[in-house]
Amino acid sequence: MKTIVCEQPNEFKPVIAEHPTQKQGEAIVAIKQIGICGTDYHAYKGNQPFFVYPRVLGHELAGVIEWVGENDAGLKEGDQVTVIPYLACGECVACRRGKTNCCAQMKVLGVHIDGGMTEKISVPHENLIKTDGLSLDESTVVEPLSIGAHAVRRAGIQKGEYALVIGAGPIGLGVMAFAQQEGAKVIAMDINQERLGFCQRWANVDFIVNALESPIDSIQEITGGDLPTIVFDATGNRKSMEGAFQYPANGGKLIYVGLVRSNIMFFDPDFHAKELTLMGSRNATKEDFVHVINSIKRGKVDVGSYITHRSSFEEMIEHFDEWMKPETGVVKAIVQM
Numbered sequence: 193m194k195t196i197v198c199e200q201p202n203e204f205k206p207v208i209a210e211h212p213t214q215k216q217g218e219a220i221v222a223i224k225q226i227g228i229c230g231t232d233y234h235a236y237k238g239n240q241p242f243f244v245y246p247r248v249l250g251h252e253l254a255g256v257i258e259w260v261g262e263n264d265a266g267l268k269e270g271d272q273v274t275v276i277p278y279l280a281c282g283e284c285v286a287c288r289r290g291k292t293n294c295c296a297q298m299k300v301l302g303v304h305i306d307g308g309m310t311e312k313i314s315v316p317h318e319n320l321i322k323t324d325g326l327s328l329d330e331s332t333v334v335e336p337l338s339i340g341a342h343a344v345r346r347a348g349i350q351k352g353e354y355a356l357v358i359g360a361g362p363i364g365l366g367v368m369a370f371a372q373q374e375g376a377k378v379i380a381m382d383i384n385q386e387r388l389g390f391c392q393r394w395a396n397v398d399f400i401v402n403a404l405e406s407p408i409d410s411i412q413e414i415t416g417g418d419l420p421t422i423v424f425d426a427t428g429n430r431k432s433m434e435g436a437f438q439y440p441a442n443g444g445k446l447i448y449v450g451l452v453r454s455n456i457m458f459f460d461p462d463f464h465a466k467e468l469t470l471m472g473s474r475n476a477t478k479e480d481f482v483h484v485i486n487s488i489k490r491g492k493v494d495v496g497s498y499i500t501h502r503s504s505f506e507e508m509i510e511h512f513d514e515w516m517k518p519e520t521g522v523v524k525a526i527v528q529m
């Protein structure tokens with residue numbers, strides 16, 4: 193079974209791995225496509241502080257069920273599926289309250305345990321969703337889009353609200369698309385003008401703002417002095433996350449979709465006087481995955497142009513470095529088995 197292992201930072205190694213064994217409660221999935229994301233780049237570059245090597249990466253997965261035992265999830269051999277890569281314990285306080293996306297014992301495929309850069313993997317039934325009616329490309333990007341869909345659900349957007357989305361990478365783009373679907377007037381902000389152009393075409397956002405050109409003035413002007421009632425930060429940049437406190441309107445919400453491994457400082461009066469609601473948003477639940485699948489089926493998300501780069505499994509290693517550079521126009525790269 194061909195497999196690519198990230199042996200240590202900056203080293204991928206093709207190996208032959210053993211076929212997974214049949215386990216009760218799990219299905220064996222033949223992987224067809226793997227989406228590559230920032231987490232994979234950081235793991236490869238050695239920027240994920242507590243990452244343990246060697247590790248098989250890959251958590252954005254589309255495949256076909258090769259074997260499945262008895263199950264009440266309606267899964268059959270030959271079904272096309274997408275994988276929910278967050279393996280939740282089912283018992284912790286978060287899981288007991290349905291918040292499996294932030295399980296206290298979370299194990300993410302391709303991060304904490306080996307993932308999908310291989311021909312076959314064994315996945316618990318509850319982590320598989322059938323995607324009949326979707327193409328393989330569409331099935332592959334359900335996971336990254338679900339991150340945005342989850343953040344938007346957390347925000348509880350009301351029609352006509354101004355929503356500022358800072359960061360127009362693959363995650364922020366998902367936030368924009370789903371905020372738009374909820375009827376928000378979306379303002380996209382980034383420091384990369386090319387990416388701003390892309391999100392205007394792709395997510396049909398209402399306004400774009402360059403974060404390097406006195407953005408507060410533009411945002412004031414767009415919102416008629418009110419400021420947006422919802423602000424998402426999907427940059428993964430500490431300065432942006434700290435600066436984001438100035439953008440929400442009084443009584444508004446600030447949702448951190450991106451994350452950093454450091455302290456975040458804010459001036460308390462910015463938080464208190466505005467009575468802000470500050471939220472984290474982590475991963476997504478099955479409900480978000482289903483919402484994304486239904487949105488794709490209804491033609492609400494343009495998966496075609498979200499995927500900008502692709503390669504065969506064999507050629508992935510040589511392309512990987514190039515996919516890490518935004519100047520190549522990369523949004524989402526896909527590896528085909």
Ligand SMILES: NC(=O)c1ccc[n+]([C@@H]2O[C@H](COP(=O)([O-])OP(=O)(O)OC[C@H]3O[C@@H](n4cnc5c(N)ncnc54)[C@H](O)[C@@H]3O)[C@@H](O)[C@H]2O)c1
Binds near residue numbers: 360361
């Ligand atoms: N919520 C989750 O569970 C979850 C899941 C996956 C990724 N993430 C996180 O989401 C974040 C975004 O991921 P991505 O893959 O889209 O990243 P990315 O790096 O491709 O995109 C980030 C974008 O933010 C822009 N940016 C950076 N600094 C900025 C600033 N100061 N002002 C405005 N824009 C700025 C960049 O130009 C870039 O376009 C990362 O922190 C990632 O770790 C979160």
Ligand SMILES: [Zn+2]
Binds near residue numbers: 229230231252336
């Ligand atoms: Zn990812």
Ligand SMILES: [Zn+2]
Binds near residue numbers: 282287288295296298
């Ligand atoms: Zn749990």
